Amino acid sequence: MYRLIYKSSSAVEVNWDMVRDILRKSTEHNVEAGITGVLLATEHHFMQVIEGSYEKVNETFMRIVKDQRHKDVWIVSFGAIDARIFHGWGMKGIGVFDINRDLEADLIRKYGEEDGGLRFPLEEWMALALIQDVQLIGGLPTWKAGQQGETDY
Numbered sequence: 001m002y003r004l005i006y007k008s009s010s011a012v013e014v015n016w017d018m019v020r021d022i023l024r025k026s027t028e029h030n031v032e033a034g035i036t037g038v039l040l041a042t043e044h045h046f047m048q049v050i051e052g053s054y055e056k057v058n059e060t061f062m063r064i065v066k067d068q069r070h071k072d073v074w075i076v077s078f079g080a081i082d083a084r085i086f087h088g089w090g091m092k093g094i095g096v097f098d099i100n101r102d103l104e105a106d107l108i109r110k111y112g113e114e115d116g117g118l119r120f121p122l123e124e125w126m127a128l129a130l131i132q133d134v135q136l137i138g139g140l141p142t143w144k145a146g147q148q149g150e151t152d153y
């Protein structure tokens with residue numbers, strides 16, 4: 001089992017429709033390929049964790065890099081893991097935009113600022129800490145698709 005984390009810059013300003021479109025397509029493929037993970041989006045950046053077999057993680061990453069909706073795709077980490085963190089999620093999307101300003105300011109204070117929004121880290125431990133922080137915050141828009149169908153909440 002392997003985990004890859006990358007961050008990228010969006011080609012255009014990110015909105016929720018765009019994230020939903022990406023995830024709808026992605027999840028179809030991910031469920032079939034046994035890929036799990038999470039996608040975080042700010043107005044200008046993405047950060048994604050992909051977990052699965054060596055072959056499928058590589059294949060999926062190649063497809064992602066080619067997508068014109070983003071650029072400057074930088075690998076944060078890639079390596080063998082003992083177990084998945086995101087077990088059960090074909091690909092969960094979390095929008096770190098359109099959030100309460102105080103909350104965003106707190107996250108920016110901790111992780112830094114980039115292009116006027118939250119900066120996604122370039123270190124694996126910090127990326128995982130950020131994901132944990134973001135998941136603990138209630139009320140952020142999330143999107144998840146699975147075998148049971150799509151769930152908006």
Ligand SMILES: Cc1cc2nc3c(=O)[nH]c(=O)nc-3n(C[C@H](O)[C@H](O)[C@H](O)COP(=O)(O)O)c2cc1C
Nearest residue numbers: 022025026027029030046060063064067069070091
């Ligand atoms: C930010 C971002 C995240 C993506 N994540 C995934 C993913 O997890 N799995 C995947 O298969 N494709 C992912 N993609 C790629 C697109 O969904 C791509 O359009 C799709 O896989 C192409 O499928 P198709 O060749 O069947 O049209 C991502 C693209 C972007 C821009």
